[in-house]
Amino acid sequence: xxxxxxxxxxxxxxxxxxxxxxxxSVTEGIITQWFKKVGDAVARDxxxxxxxxxxxxxxxxxPAAGVLTQILAEEGDTVQTGAxxxxxxxxxxxxxxxxxxxxxxxxxxxxxxxxxxPPVAPWPSDVTLNGVVVSPVVRRILADxxxxxxTIRGSGPGGAITRRDAERAVANGPTDEVVVPLxxxxxxxxxxxxxxxxxxxxxxxxxxxxxxxxxxxxxLGRKTRDGVAITDEMVxxxxxxxALGEYEYLNATFAGDELVVHRTVNLGFTRVVVDDGMLVxxxxxxxxxxxxxxxxxxxxxxxxxxxxxxxxxxxxxxTFTIVGAPSEHTLWTEAIIIQPQVAxxxxxAVRQVPVVVISNGEPTIAIGRRLVLGLSFDHxxxxxxxxxxxxxxxxxxxxxxxxxxxx
Numbered sequence: 001x002x003x004x005x006x007x008x009x010x011x012x013x014x015x016x017x018x019x020x021x022x023x024x025s026v027t028e029g030i031i032t033q034w035f036k037k038v039g040d041a042v043a044r045d046x047x048x049x050x051x052x053x054x055x056x057x058x059x060x061x062x063p064a065a066g067v068l069t070q071i072l073a074e075e076g077d078t079v080q081t082g083a084x085x086x087x088x089x090x091x092x093x094x095x096x097x098x099x100x101x102x103x104x105x106x107x108x109x110x111x112x113x114x115x116x117x118p119p120v121a122p123w124p125s126d127v128t129l130n131g132v133v134v135s136p137v138v139r140r141i142l143a144d145x146x147x148x149x150x151t152i153r154g155s156g157p158g159g160a161i162t163r164r165d166a167e168r169a170v171a172n173g174p175t176d177e178v179v180v181p182l183x184x185x186x187x188x189x190x191x192x193x194x195x196x197x198x199x200x201x202x203x204x205x206x207x208x209x210x211x212x213x214x215x216x217x218x219x220l221g222r223k224t225r226d227g228v229a230i231t232d233e234m235v236x237x238x239x240x241x242x243a244l245g246e247y248e249y250l251n252a253t254f255a256g257d258e259l260v261v262h263r264t265v266n267l268g269f270t271r272v273v274v275d276d277g278m279l280v281x282x283x284x285x286x287x288x289x290x291x292x293x294x295x296x297x298x299x300x301x302x303x304x305x306x307x308x309x310x311x312x313x314x315x316x317x318x319t320f321t322i323v324g325a326p327s328e329h330t331l332w333t334e335a336i337i338i339q340p341q342v343a344x345x346x347x348x349a350v351r352q353v354p355v356v357v358i359s360n361g362e363p364t365i366a367i368g369r370r371l372v373l374g375l376s377f378d379h380x381x382x383x384x385x386x387x388x389x390x391x392x393x394x395x396x397x398x399x400x401x402x403x404x405x406x407x
C-alpha cells in the first residue's frame with residue numbers, strides 16, 4: 001500500500017489498493033464485483049471487492065479506512081497480482097470524492113467552483129422486485145418495452161439485471177426460455193473435468209462393505225469431545241487415509257510422464273458451492289490424524305467454503321480425494337479424477353438393509369448397515385484387482401476403528 005505525503009494545499013493521505021498474492025502459482029485474477037463505488041466510505045478490513053482466480057473466488061478487504069476516490073480496474077478486468085486497482089483517501093469525507101490533480105493548471109481547475117447542473121427529474125434508486133435487483137435505467141428500458149422484470153434471469157452480480165439483459169429482453173420479446181450464463185466456478189469445473197476425461201484412462205470398481213461402525217458411532221454420539229460434528233464422510237475418510245499406507249501408489253500425482261508417489265497424504269474432499277459448481281478443499285498432512293483431529297480440520301475448511309474465506313492454498317496440493325454421498329439415497333458415485341491425482345474414492349449412503357448372518361451355523365436374515373465404496377482410478381497406475389484390494393482394505397479398517405479412543 002503506497003501513501004502520498006500530505007501537501008500544504010490538499011492535506012491528503014492516499015492509500016493504494018493492490019491485488020494481493022492469492023496463493024502459490026496464482027499470478028492474476030478477474031475483478032468480478034465491487035462492493036463500494038467511488039465516493040463511498042469504507043472501513044479498514046471491510047470487504048471492498050471480489051476477485052476470481054482459477055482456484056477460488058475471494059472477497060478482498062480494504063487495506064485502509066477512508067473514502068474510495070478511484071476505481072482503476074472495472075468488473076470483468078483481469079489484473080496481475082500486485083497491480084493497483086483502487087485508491088482510498090484516508091482524510092476525505094464520504095460523498096466528497098474527487099479525482100486527484102497535479103500541476104498548477106490542475107490545481108486551479110480543482111479549486112474553481114463547479115457549474116450548477118441543470119435540474120433533473122428525480123428517478124428512484126435501485127429496487128428489488130421479486131428478489132431481482134433492478135436499477136432505474138433498467139426499469140425504464142423494461143417499462144418502455146412492456147417486459148416484466150420478474151420474467152428475466154439477470155446475468156449481473158447477485159442475479160442483478162444488467163442494461164444488456166434488459167435490451168436483449170425487449171428486443172426478443174416475451175419468451176418462456178431463460179438464458180443462464182455459466183458462473184466462473186462452473187466454467188472452471190467443467191474445463192477441469194473435460195481435461196481429466198480426455199487425458200486419463202479412467203477405470204472404476206465398487207464394492208459393498210459392512211457399515212456396523214455407524215451404529216456404534218450413533219450410540220457414542222456424533223460429536224467429538226471438542227463438540228465438532230462427525231459425519232459418515234469423516235469416518236470413511238479416516239480409514240481411506242490409513243489404507244493408503246499400504247497402497248502408496250494411489251497417493252500419487254502425475255508430473256508429465258512421471259508418477260510422483262507422495263509420503264504425505266493431502267486429503268481433498270468435495271464441497272458444492274451453491275450456484276457456482278464445486279470446490280475441493282484439502283486437509284494437508286492427514287495421515288496420523290485421529291478422527292477428532294480430522295473432524296476439526298474438515299469442519300474448519302467447510303466453514304471457510306460457506307463464508308467464502310478459502311485461500312488458494314486451501315485448495316492446492318491434494319494427493320487423494322474423497323467424494324461424500326450427495327444424498328441419503330445415493331448408492332455410489334462414479335467420480336472423475338481430480339488432476340493431477342490418480343484416484344478418487346466415492347462414498348455411498350449408509351443404508352439399513354436385510355443381510356444374511358450366520359448364527360449357530362445357520363444362515364438367518366437380519367437388519368444390517370451397508371454402504372458402497374467406489375474407486376475411480378487411472379489405468380496407468382493400477383487395475384481393477386488392485387483397486388478392489390484397496391477398497392476391501394478400507395472396509396476392514398472401517399470395521400476395526402476404535403471410536404471410543406478416536407473421539
